[in-house]
Amino acid sequence: MKLKADRATLLKALAHIQSVAEKRNTIPILANVLIVVKEGRLSLTATDMEIAVVEQIASGAVRDGATTAPAAVLYEIVRKLPDGAEVELDHSGGDAPLALRAGRYATSLNVLAVDDFPSMTTGSLPHSFRIPAPVLRGLIDRTRFAISTEETRYYLNGIYLHVAEAAAGEAGPMLRAVATDGHRLARVQTELPPGAAGMPGVIVPRKTINELRKLLDEAADDVEVALSETRIQFTVGSVMLTSKLIDGTFPEYERVIPRDNDKILRVGKKDFSDAVARVAAISQERSRPVKLSIDRNLLILSAASPDQGTAKEELDEGRVSYDSTPLEIGFQARYLNDITDQIEKDVEFAFSDSAAPTVVRDVDSPSALYVLMPMRV
Structure with missing residues (x-):
C-alpha cells in the first residue's frame, strides 16, 4: 500500500x-x-x-x-x-x-x-430515508441536553427516534426525537421524510449522537439514514457513521406530558435567562433552586444561599404576560437555562400548581415541547 x-x-x-x-x-x-x-x-x-x-x-x-x-x-x-x-x-x-x-x-x-480489525458495517438495514442536515441538527440540538447520564437507566442514555401519528392540527405523521432524564423531557418533531414511515422506534446512544453532531457541523446537504432494529447508519458527505442501538424500551413519555396546565406565563427568552443567571449566581450549588413568584403581569425570580446571601430580580408588565392566580414554583437553574437555550425569542410556561410538571414551549416553534419537574422551595 x-x-x-x-x-x-x-x-x-x-x-x-x-x-x-x-x-x-x-x-x-x-x-x-x-x-x-x-x-x-x-x-x-x-x-x-x-x-x-x-x-x-x-x-x-x-x-x-x-x-x-x-x-x-x-x-x-x-x-x-x-x-x-x-x-x-x-x-x-x-x-x-x-x-x-x-x-x-x-x-x-x-x-x-x-x-x-472488526467489521460493523455488514448486514441488512431495511429502512432508509434522507433528511436535510439542518433539520437533523435541530432535532439533536433541541433534545440532547435532556439525555440521562445515569447508567443504571441505560434505556434513557440516548435519543428516542420514532414515527409519531399526527395530532390535532398536524398534517400527517411526524418524525419525533425525545430525550429525558426523569427531571426534564425534550420532545421535538419534524415532517416525516419519505421512506421513514415503516421504521421501528430506536434509541440512538449518547456517544453516537455526539459524534454525529460533530459531522453535522460541516454538512449542508441531505443526510442518508438507514436502520434496522439493532443498528443505525448515517452517511454525511464522505463519512459513514454506523452504530449499535440501545437494546431497551423507551418509557411511555406521553404519560408525563400534562394536558390541562392552564396558568400561562409568557416572557422574553433573553430577559428570563439573563435574570435566572443573575439570581442563581448567589449560590455555587448547581442543584439549588430558583424560585418563580408569579402574579398578574409580574414575575419575581429569587434564590438564596445559606453561605452567600440572597438575590432577587423583577420582570414586570411589558416583559411578562400572566393573567391567572398567583403561583410560586421552584426549578433548578441549570435545567431552566438548558431549556431556554433552545428557544429563540419568547418562552411560554404552562403551569398547573407548584408541585406538578410544567410544560415549556417556544412560542415561535410549535414543533418543540419541553417538560420540567419543579423543586421544593
Missing part, C-alpha cells in the same frame, strides 16, 4: 476517526485505524465495537493495499506537520511498519494485522 495525500484533507479525516477509536487499549486493535487504498481512493475506519466511522478521501494512490496503525498517534503526527505538507504513507505488507514521510520528516509506526 502506498499513497500521497495533502495534510489538510488527511487531518480532517483523522480528526473524525480518532475520536471513535478506543483509547483504553483493552483490545489493542481497537486503538488502530484501518487504512485501505483501493481503486485510487483512501478509506479510513475506526471502531470501538459500538460505533464505526468510515471516511473516504481522494488521494494519490500509488499501490493498493491495507494496514492498521495507531489512530491517536497518526492524528497527532499529521496535526503537527506544517500547513501545505504532502504526506506519503507506505506499507510493504505483513507486519512491516507503516512509513510516513512529509518533506524531510520521516517516521515509522507499528501495525497490527488487518484480519484482526
Whole structure:
C-alpha cells in the first residue's frame, strides 16, 4: 500500500476517526485505524465495537493495499506537520511498519494485522430515508441536553427516534426525537421524510449522537439514514457513521406530558435567562433552586444561599404576560437555562400548581415541547 495525500484533507479525516477509536487499549486493535487504498481512493475506519466511522478521501494512490496503525498517534503526527505538507504513507505488507514521510520528516509506526480489525458495517438495514442536515441538527440540538447520564437507566442514555401519528392540527405523521432524564423531557418533531414511515422506534446512544453532531457541523446537504432494529447508519458527505442501538424500551413519555396546565406565563427568552443567571449566581450549588413568584403581569425570580446571601430580580408588565392566580414554583437553574437555550425569542410556561410538571414551549416553534419537574422551595 502506498499513497500521497495533502495534510489538510488527511487531518480532517483523522480528526473524525480518532475520536471513535478506543483509547483504553483493552483490545489493542481497537486503538488502530484501518487504512485501505483501493481503486485510487483512501478509506479510513475506526471502531470501538459500538460505533464505526468510515471516511473516504481522494488521494494519490500509488499501490493498493491495507494496514492498521495507531489512530491517536497518526492524528497527532499529521496535526503537527506544517500547513501545505504532502504526506506519503507506505506499507510493504505483513507486519512491516507503516512509513510516513512529509518533506524531510520521516517516521515509522507499528501495525497490527488487518484480519484482526472488526467489521460493523455488514448486514441488512431495511429502512432508509434522507433528511436535510439542518433539520437533523435541530432535532439533536433541541433534545440532547435532556439525555440521562445515569447508567443504571441505560434505556434513557440516548435519543428516542420514532414515527409519531399526527395530532390535532398536524398534517400527517411526524418524525419525533425525545430525550429525558426523569427531571426534564425534550420532545421535538419534524415532517416525516419519505421512506421513514415503516421504521421501528430506536434509541440512538449518547456517544453516537455526539459524534454525529460533530459531522453535522460541516454538512449542508441531505443526510442518508438507514436502520434496522439493532443498528443505525448515517452517511454525511464522505463519512459513514454506523452504530449499535440501545437494546431497551423507551418509557411511555406521553404519560408525563400534562394536558390541562392552564396558568400561562409568557416572557422574553433573553430577559428570563439573563435574570435566572443573575439570581442563581448567589449560590455555587448547581442543584439549588430558583424560585418563580408569579402574579398578574409580574414575575419575581429569587434564590438564596445559606453561605452567600440572597438575590432577587423583577420582570414586570411589558416583559411578562400572566393573567391567572398567583403561583410560586421552584426549578433548578441549570435545567431552566438548558431549556431556554433552545428557544429563540419568547418562552411560554404552562403551569398547573407548584408541585406538578410544567410544560415549556417556544412560542415561535410549535414543533418543540419541553417538560420540567419543579423543586421544593
